[in-house]
Amino acid sequence: MKRSDRLVSLMNYFWENPREHTALPVFSERYGAAKSSVSEDLDIIDRVMRHEGIGYLQTLPGASGGVRFIPEFSQENSKVFIRELCDMLEDPERILPGGYLYMSDMLGNPKMVSRIGRVLASTFADEQIDVVVTVATKGIPLAYAVASVLNVPVVIVRRDPRVTEGSSVSINYVSGSSRKIQTMVLPKRSLQEGANVCIIDDFMKAGGTINGMISLLNEFNANVSAVGVLAEADDEEDERVVDKYKSLVKITNVDGKNQQITVAPGNALD
Amino acid sequence: MKRSDRLVSLMNYFWENPREHTALPVFSERYGAAKSSVSEDLDIIDRVMRHEGIGYLQTLPGASGGVRFIPEFSQENSKVFIRELCDMLEDPERILPGGYLYMSDMLGNPKMVSRIGRVLASTFADEQIDVVVTVATKGIPLAYAVASVLNVPVVIVRRDPRVTEGSSVSINYVSGSSRKIQTMVLPKRSLQEGANVCIIDDFMKAGGTINGMISLLNEFNANVSAVGVLAEADDEEDERVVDKYKSLVKITNVDGKNQQITVAPGNALD
Numbered sequence: 407m408k409r410s411d412r413l414v415s416l417m418n419y420f421w422e423n424p425r426e427h428t429a430l431p432v433f434s435e436r437y438g439a440a441k442s443s444v445s446e447d448l449d450i451i452d453r454v455m456r457h458e459g460i461g462y463l464q465t466l467p468g469a470s471g472g473v474r475f476i477p478e479f480s481q482e483n484s485k486v487f488i489r490e491l492c493d494m495l496e497d498p499e500r501i502l503p504g505g506y507l508y509m510s511d512m513l514g515n516p517k518m519v520s521r522i523g524r525v526l527a528s529t530f531a532d533e534q535i536d537v538v539v540t541v542a543t544k545g546i547p548l549a550y551a552v553a554s555v556l557n558v559p560v561v562i563v564r565r566d567p568r569v570t571e572g573s574s575v576s577i578n579y580v581s582g583s584s585r586k587i588q589t590m591v592l593p594k595r596s597l598q599e600g601a602n603v604c605i606i607d608d609f610m611k612a613g614g615t616i617n618g619m620i621s622l623l624n625e626f627n628a629n630v631s632a633v634g635v636l637a638e639a640d641d642e643e644d645e646r647v648v649d650k651y652k653s654l655v656k657i658t659n660v661d662g663k664n665q666q667i668t669v670a671p672g673n674a675l676d
Numbered sequence: 677m678k679r680s681d682r683l684v685s686l687m688n689y690f691w692e693n694p695r696e697h698t699a700l701p702v703f704s705e706r707y708g709a710a711k712s713s714v715s716e717d718l719d720i721i722d723r724v725m726r727h728e729g730i731g732y733l734q735t736l737p738g739a740s741g742g743v744r745f746i747p748e749f750s751q752e753n754s755k756v757f758i759r760e761l762c763d764m765l766e767d768p769e770r771i772l773p774g775g776y777l778y779m780s781d782m783l784g785n786p787k788m789v790s791r792i793g794r795v796l797a798s799t800f801a802d803e804q805i806d807v808v809v810t811v812a813t814k815g816i817p818l819a820y821a822v823a824s825v826l827n828v829p830v831v832i833v834r835r836d837p838r839v840t841e842g843s844s845v846s847i848n849y850v851s852g853s854s855r856k857i858q859t860m861v862l863p864k865r866s867l868q869e870g871a872n873v874c875i876i877d878d879f880m881k882a883g884g885t886i887n888g889m890i891s892l893l894n895e896f897n898a899n900v901s902a903v904g905v906l907a908e909a910d911d912e913e914d915e916r917v918v919d920k921y922k923s924l925v926k927i928t929n930v931d932g933k934n935q936q937i938t939v940a941p942g943n944a945l946d
Contacts, residue, residue: 572772
């Protein structure tokens, strides 16, 4: 197979199998090409990817000399994207009763969700993560976007127990902002003891929901390695119950009366 | 820029922007390459993609001579994948009380979800689809997987109205299998009048939930162009209230007593 064909085929493979370790001989054999030619292909791919700031190929040592594709948004790309998010969110038409912001259009856009996922996943690149956990409903697409970059499964905490999941563990917690008692449920079968977990959600106000998830995950002896949210609201900062987290944007002010919203970059790139 | 570098860059672009129409001059300019060279690049990409059965480049006529990447699983790839799904689902450990099957591990695997989405999206390749609609919770990842291939937004029908979405339309419907009255809600703002909709869900038994979604979508004068589910159960076929749909697999028998499950390919490839 010619180099040009191999490059296209390799790119399909890497995009379909992010973070999957593959031994070089697998490619040599598949393409009927010398190991040195495949190495050159990989060098080209790595160089262009780094140049475009969308990831890189990680070479792994050992007898078989493996490689894997790490999709990663560069700081520069992330900065531009987060600035775009801020601008979109500052549209006064997003103001809903109660000081909430309408974000469903953004969370409903698969391309945007996938970018948010890649930026968040990039900030956790150095953490050991076995599984992404979120709570139904709005965090789900973001959790999948992060998980597909990290190549790990997603586990969804529910607010209502369902018959179709077998036995489960549940906890009650106090919602940070509404101060109401709520329930969270996770099927026993869905999470292994001692897993390294990344919690993802769309929005964090006082942090009660995320804190609830942490308590529930404690029941599984899970280790919470990372917490990531799309947006945080900082109007109640002194009441926040979660301290270690990454946010892409920070909603600093929602003024319904004067139809003004102020959104700044979050702490993800700090 | 050399051909090899251009190919890698183009592949990044196509994988990041499925179904997005791009004029050829955009590429010529970006790479400082003649239009004829870019055309040759695209021919190579198209040929390899078709050969691997994962999609193709669609050339669009007109002055600017555009192109777009249509990710599509070939019949052959789809068949192999559906066969794998059947084998996975026939594991007797999946049997839950009440004749349900545990599928959360499969639905929690982003790579598997993305494949399911690509196979489903391939079966709707000829339909006009503006938006993918699903109902919380388990259909959500599949809906995003289909939507990202089709490059359209996702709208999530909820079972509980939420304060953060503004005014909404709700309906009551009778669940097909449990015969209980349930509620579905869709924020007014989330769907345009007359949209062409593809409904996606993880599981269909009698079809009551999907029928409920169709009724709700009628309130928006939406046109349901396609209905796709991962799995259908056919033990109550004569009671089914939805007739036009595509399923990847069909669970024909769940025998808790003898710990046996029988799963066959659904009608997606018919």
